[in-house]
Amino acid sequence: MTETPKTVNTVTMSATCPSHARTDLAARDVELTCDEPIARGGTNLGFTPTETFIASLSSLPHEYQKWSLRHRWRYFFRNYKIYRHSL
Numbered sequence: 001m002t003e004t005p006k007t008v009n010t011v012t013m014s015a016t017c018p019s020h021a022r023t024d025l026a027a028r029d030v031e032l033t034c035d036e037p038i039a040r041g042g043t044n045l046g047f048t049p050t051e052t053f054i055a056s057l058s059s060l061p062h063e064y065q066k067w068s069l070r071h072r073w074r075y076f077f078r079n080y081k082i083y084r085h086s087l
Helices: 049-058 062-070
Strands: 013-019 022-027 030-035 073-078 081-086
Touching: 030 049
Parallel strands: none
Antiparallel strands: 013 022, 022 030, 073 081
């Protein structure tokens, strides 16, 4: 029986930090800015790091969500809101 080799994805990113509250990221031909609101000393040019993290979880395929359930994390997606509950 011949095994099919698993697909390996290599991700290359670069990051620069022009201030204590902002990070500019680049991968492939796409750029992203993570920044804090003005009230926290940022310039409000992008999502906060927490919002970026939640957005990344929201975009995960179903398989990764099943993996998170097996590892005792449960995510509920309702109207683009994410709620994390420990089991």
